[in-house]
Amino acid sequence: MASVQPSAAALAPQRPSTAATLPSPSISPRVFPFPRTRARRLEVAARAMPWPHVLTVAGSDSGAGAGIQADIKACAALGAYCSSVITAVTAQNTVGVQGVHAVPEDFVGEQIRSVLSDMSVDVVKTGMLPSAGIVKVLCGSLRKFPVKALVVDPVMVSTSGDTLSGPSTLTIYRDELFPMADIVTPNVKEASKLLGDVSLQTISDMRDAAECIHKLGPKHVLVKGGDMPNSSEAIDVFFDGKEFIELRGLRIKTRNTHGTGCTLASCVAAELAKGATMLHAVQVAKKFVESALYHSKDLVIGNGPQGPFDHLFSLKSPLYKMGSLHKFNPNDLFLYAVTDPGMNKKWGRSIKDAVKAAIEGGATIVQLREKDTGTREFLEAAKACVDICRSSGVPLLINDRIDVALACNADGVHVGQTDMPAWEVRELLGPGKIIGVSCKTPAQAEQAWKDGADYIGCGGVFPTTTKANNPTLGFEGLRTVCSASKLPVVAIGGINAGNAGSVMELGLPNLKGVAVVSALFDRECVTTETRSLRSILMNACSKS
Ligand SMILES: Nc1ncnc2c1ncn2[C@@H]1O[C@H](COP(=O)(O)OP(=O)(O)OP(=O)(O)O)[C@@H](O)[C@H]1O
Ligand SMILES: Cc1ncc(CO)c(N)n1
Ligand SMILES: [Mg+2]
Numbered sequence: 001m002a003s004v005q006p007s008a009a010a011l012a013p014q015r016p017s018t019a020a021t022l023p024s025p026s027i028s029p030r031v032f033p034f035p036r037t038r039a040r041r042l043e044v045a046a047r048a049m050p051w052p053h054v055l056t057v058a059g060s061d062s063g064a065g066a067g068i069q070a071d072i073k074a075c076a077a078l079g080a081y082c083s084s085v086i087t088a089v090t091a092q093n094t095v096g097v098q099g100v101h102a103v104p105e106d107f108v109g110e111q112i113r114s115v116l117s118d119m120s121v122d123v124v125k126t127g128m129l130p131s132a133g134i135v136k137v138l139c140g141s142l143r144k145f146p147v148k149a150l151v152v153d154p155v156m157v158s159t160s161g162d163t164l165s166g167p168s169t170l171t172i173y174r175d176e177l178f179p180m181a182d183i184v185t186p187n188v189k190e191a192s193k194l195l196g197d198v199s200l201q202t203i204s205d206m207r208d209a210a211e212c213i214h215k216l217g218p219k220h221v222l223v224k225g226g227d228m229p230n231s232s233e234a235i236d237v238f239f240d241g242k243e244f245i246e247l248r249g250l251r252i253k254t255r256n257t258h259g260t261g262c263t264l265a266s267c268v269a270a271e272l273a274k275g276a277t278m279l280h281a282v283q284v285a286k287k288f289v290e291s292a293l294y295h296s297k298d299l300v301i302g303n304g305p306q307g308p309f310d311h312l313f314s315l316k317s318p319l320y321k322m323g324s325l326h327k328f329n330p331n332d333l334f335l336y337a338v339t340d341p342g343m344n345k346k347w348g349r350s351i352k353d354a355v356k357a358a359i360e361g362g363a364t365i366v367q368l369r370e371k372d373t374g375t376r377e378f379l380e381a382a383k384a385c386v387d388i389c390r391s392s393g394v395p396l397l398i399n400d401r402i403d404v405a406l407a408c409n410a411d412g413v414h415v416g417q418t419d420m421p422a423w424e425v426r427e428l429l430g431p432g433k434i435i436g437v438s439c440k441t442p443a444q445a446e447q448a449w450k451d452g453a454d455y456i457g458c459g460g461v462f463p464t465t466t467k468a469n470n471p472t473l474g475f476e477g478l479r480t481v482c483s484a485s486k487l488p489v490v491a492i493g494g495i496n497a498g499n500a501g502s503v504m505e506l507g508l509p510n511l512k513g514v515a516v517v518s519a520l521f522d523r524e525c526v527t528t529e530t531r532s533l534r535s536i537l538m539n540a541c542s543k544s
Helices: 036-048 067-077 105-116 132-144 167-180 188-194 203-214 260-273 278-295 341-346 351-361 375-392 402-408 422-429 442-450 474-484 500-505 526-543
Strands: 053-061 081-092 097-102 123-126 149-152 220-223 233-239 244-250 335-338 365-368 396-399 412-415 434-439 455-459 489-492 511-516
Touching (some): 053 067, 053 105, 053 260, 067 081, 067 260, 067 278, 081 105, 105 132, 123 260, 132 167, 149 167, 149 260, 167 188, 188 203, 203 220, 203 233, 260 278, 335 489, 335 526, 351 375, 365 375, 375 396, 375 402, 402 412, 402 422, 412 422, 422 442, 434 442, 442 455, 455 474, 474 489, 500 511, 500 526, 511 526
Parallel strands (some): 123 149, 335 365, 335 511, 365 396, 396 412, 412 434, 434 455, 455 489
Antiparallel strands (some): 081 097, 220 233, 233 244
């Protein structure tokens, strides 16, 4: 296959809504507010605009959690059109696979021809290919009608343990299909089968397997670890022929994991069709599966051990916005700017200007801590700050106010010991957002970790006037918490240009940076103060 390039669709401006493309004299202006000439222009533009298009060549799952049904839902959720060639009809539910009826090879060929000879397909994604003959037909069709990318999910065994593609397909997969593929996405069991039943128990085994499968010809390999035992994380290994990347996600506790593999591969295909690079496509796909599992973890459909999940969760959780996901990087805690309403008012600057100045000076993460600001004013300022932070790639958190964080689509929330418990915050925000918790003791740090927080703030390290009744921990208290913490730590409380260096020079385990309030915002020029604090921290780190 040709290498993956951004498609014209990815570069095209936002598509007008379908409603705007259907002018009709009988529709009242209330339903259809555009003047006719504008509507006509939009209609013509929409016709000329290609829609990112994935063709899935896969089996039907009557329970609709996996197979063709999962593929269509996943592509729809990510904004790609999905046409479908059915290779087999399965009788399947949450208990297992009761029957498989393969579609005759010739008719699979005819379906592929119908789609590829007429529609402009960007990416072909394959799922269940029940016979060697069907794989052969597919390879022939792809040679005749080349597409931009080929995603191969080598479906062999369902999670229920039922065979979906027998050993007769192994050779042709390896010899004909893999060399044409841009990515192959086996789970651990499939990777093992492809490599002659080798045992795969560890991440290192998954890496070796990815490397061996890469030698069979695909440009990229993703070995999926959804079924790896004894792990609190779901870890997949990505290999591009040079570098291994471990994609780590939360392992969601749920029975509803039927179809995760099909969904992941379809999301990769959808993102490629939209013009993404392979690594980005895989990252989005993994996050999508994690989020969908999280939002569907308590769904009950069917009585068997493995239920389907909801691909269209974002329609029902409008507060949950995929576009905002900021993958947490503990190094972002390096220079953590926390706003204070009194100080910024005193110096005559708005919250927005204060945040802009801190980012200009090199702040690596920002928290809005607006204890006395009215909700409406706070939300307005928060929305403006989200725009500034997102355009600078700096995460923005909201102190305590989950409602404001949701409404402005911030990157996360920071809570104290008397605020909402972190696990409840996680329930509301989902897995993609950053959660920080203020902790003074190892027990609180342990609880924050159990609750699913991403980092802890530990202090006051020095006496502070910003927060009333805040006991000072000193270096020893900070050391105790840092040593015990399973999460990255940011030190807070009375930290300024005079003492920040000494905090970082302690070289404490898990300590990633310092959080400051008055040292930045109770000063005339926020940018200058931030810049100088940043260089102090960098010097200290190079010493420790
Ligand atoms: N419980 C879970 N929590 C989070 N992510 C998960 C979980 N289970 C699977 N995943 C993720 O889902 C994706 C699909 O991997 P998995 O190993 O489940 O594929 P699969 O076995 O082919 O799935 P299926 O055959 O059910 O369609 C991977 O990114 C994996 O890490
Ligand atoms: C039809 C079909 N394709 C793929 C899978 C793998 O999840 C399944 N269970 N059923
Ligand atoms: Mg699978």
